[in-house]
Amino acid sequence: MTEAPGRSGAIGSMGELLVEFICTEKDGHNRQPSTYAGPYASGAPGIFIDQAARVGARTIFSGAVGDDAFGHVLVDRFTSVGVSEALVLVVAGVPTGSAFVSYNSDGSRDFVFNIAHSAAAHLPVGEAAVAAFASFGLDAFHISGSTLGDPVMAAAALGICLALRERGVAISFDPNVRKELLVDPSYMETVRALLGIATFVLPSAEDATVLFPGEPFEMFSRRFHDAGARYVVLKRGDAGCIGSLAGGPVEEFEAHKVGVVDPTGAGDCFCATFVALIAQGFAFREALRFANAAGALAVGKTGPMEGNSSLAEIEAFLGERR
């Protein structure tokens, strides 16, 4: 597929809804009493849809929370930014998903996740879910690889994407690869299936290293364009980004020089800004430039989606930098 997505700017996503707690001290590895900031609304697909809403897209999300205070954190967040929660389930008696992150001095991170045994894993399946998404008039539908770690969740995500793709919805995929799962053939099969149907292919530099080893951007982007992708963008963190439009130019932006307070969510924020602006009719280069700025803004605040920003905030940031 090489047609551009429609222009109404309606974006959907699905996946794990989590609250996140961030250790405020380094090197504790989540193994000793310390201080944590949280509960922050989180989960890569949740961060994505929050940002898509902030930059002006109509948005809908499907996922699930428990009937506890942490579930309210997520629902409150969606309500406050205008994400439709028509497809957000509240699962009685099952805890809301959670993630605890502890940073180390060497830049690595230790996590404790509760996803598979939490409400987060209760993803929609079947024709009813597809119909509900389709009736929203979606231009694009986004999946983060973070959702694919559990086989049942991966199957649900792929099933919805295949059905929506058939109905003409552009699929957006951020591989967001978990290296420890690369040895799992079923995980890699799902990653490859989504890469194969995606209109938006949005890997990070880490993703590219493990998924396309030895291939420079020009090589793997051409492969994806040949297979039908319209947009291939490589997020390179503090080295900026490079993107290509099928049959069009390659554009490259340097990273903005900003202080990094909390990098979590910056990639999701980048993807959401890019996809939501394309869906709203922004030119390729402009969408990429705004996404690059939104990613820089995202790392400046503690909390996975606390650094998400509106179009006006991104414009102000870019204006200051001119």
Add this chain to the structure above:
Amino acid sequence: MTEAPGRSGAIGSMGELLVEFICTEKDGHNRQPSTYAGPYASGAPGIFIDQAARVGARTIFSGAVGDDAFGHVLVDRFTSVGVSEALVLVVAGVPTGSAFVSYNSDGSRDFVFNIAHSAAAHLPVGEAAVAAFASFGLDAFHISGSTLGDPVMAAAALGICLALRERGVAISFDPNVRKELLVDPSYMETVRALLGIATFVLPSAEDATVLFPGEPFEMFSRRFHDAGARYVVLKRGDAGCIGSLAGGPVEEFEAHKVGVVDPTGAGDCFCATFVALIAQGFAFREALRFANAAGALAVGKTGPMEGNSSLAEIEAFLGERR
């Protein structure tokens, strides 16, 4: 049963192993980003067995943790105080249980629990578990009512207690009633069954209000002594404690005047000190006096079992107060 427990001082317990996070700000109701202290080793039966070990008992615990960093917090704690973890399971792929507590200005507390869908619910059952406990040479075995909220966990706890009781182990029971469960007939049946076989009946004032409404201590303690309990102790928080020995005296202690930093766990600490000292041959009045002091020490530190104390620490505290 009115015989005193043996004198080797071996204590067992079982139940939910949790890590606890404590909100450092009031009135957030776990519904908004704030600051939390944790992960602290917790769970009422875990607090109990930690304190029993600290005051010199040989101790064994049965419960389960996940194969994550939070599981290490609990296992590390048991290792450091010498609780045998021979019966602590590590359940792969299931998260360690957790509790989040947020205090309110009016003294109430809001909780988010993950117990039933966590490793904490994987309690031992069957003859093998009974045999393993029995081979430890137990004098007393303790159950906290906190373990009885889930029907499967309640059945496991009652089953082990009935079997151990038959083998001559004294049962200790802290009703630790959850008021919202009083309407559940199966929950109340388990509470009554444990009250019926307990050698140590150790309610709090709140427990007594809901379980023995209108009955003064003298009345319900006589009922339990008539039914076979050897020790009945009422924990009255900042009003001290009162206890009675079957066929013996009633003893009463005022609470020590201390600053309350974190009341969680004080009741469990009190119970553990009392049961462990009785099992080690302390006289009734002395055990009660030490338990009363240990409870006072427990409220002075943040963290559910961080205020637990050794016999030497309790003696020093009592010495300072003489």
